[in-house]
Amino acid sequence: MIIKCAIVDDEPLAVELLASYANKIPFLELCGKYSNATDALHGIGENPVDLLFLDIQMPELNGLELSKMIPENTRIVFTTAFNQYAVDGFRVNALDYLLKPISYADFMEACNKALQWFQLVQQSEQPHAPAAEEEPRSIFVKSEYKLLQINLDDIRYIEGLKDYVKIYTEQSPHPILSLMNMKAIEQMLPASRFIRVHRSFIVQKSKIREIERNRIVFGDVYIPIGDSYKQAFQDFINAR
Secondary structure: OOEEEEEEOOOHHHHHHHHHHHOOOOOEEEEEEEOOHHHHHHHHHHOOOOEEEEEOOOOOOOHHHHHOOOOOOOEEEEEEOOHHHHHHHHHOOOOEEEEOOOOHHHHHHHHHHHHHHHHHHHHHHOOOOOOOOOOOOEEEEEEOOEEEEEEHHHEEEEEEEOOEEEEEEOOOOOOEEEOOOHHHHHHHOOOOOEEEEEOOEEEEHHHOOEEEOOEEEEOOEEEEOOHHHHHHHHHHHHHO
16 A cells, blocks of 8 residues: 655755655655645645645644645644643644654654554445355454454444444453444445444444333443434344
């Protein structure tokens, strides 16, 4: 996989340093270097990139403002000398945050995180082979740079949270957090066993014990049934 990237920083030395780092990463293709956010906005509009290394503190238009103007599918790694911007950076869905002076090791770690993200997106978009006669009994998910095998029988429900999912099982009081979207994990689960009841929730059919006021009850957790999923859920209930 090749990730097209660009660098935006008003410090020429910082631009050249990151460019030298990017040229050492085999899966990065450096497509642009910009000294201000305005030029970057025009450049990215004409030549889109997958990943943007973006300084926050810049004159006129700063990095946080620019991050809200670029295409949604362009991911961001913020680079700055001001660590008080870290929280704001993650609020706009940055993949990572690098504090200057940036070492090659930190840069490479951020790039590997970006590679993992794009690989997950690519996997979610690939057509899946027809289901075999025997359904899978477990799935593998990435969590904290590890692959975890989860038995389908243990899953109660799944909650989507922007670019992550939380998998709630009967074996653990804490959910398993994985970097993927709801569409990706929905395609991994057999439709005969799982049903999506809301844009943010998937439940295992056999685990449903109680429904109250258009909500599925799991102990003290109430899962809403979204309007666009009501008919499919009602058909499932009627079939039972």
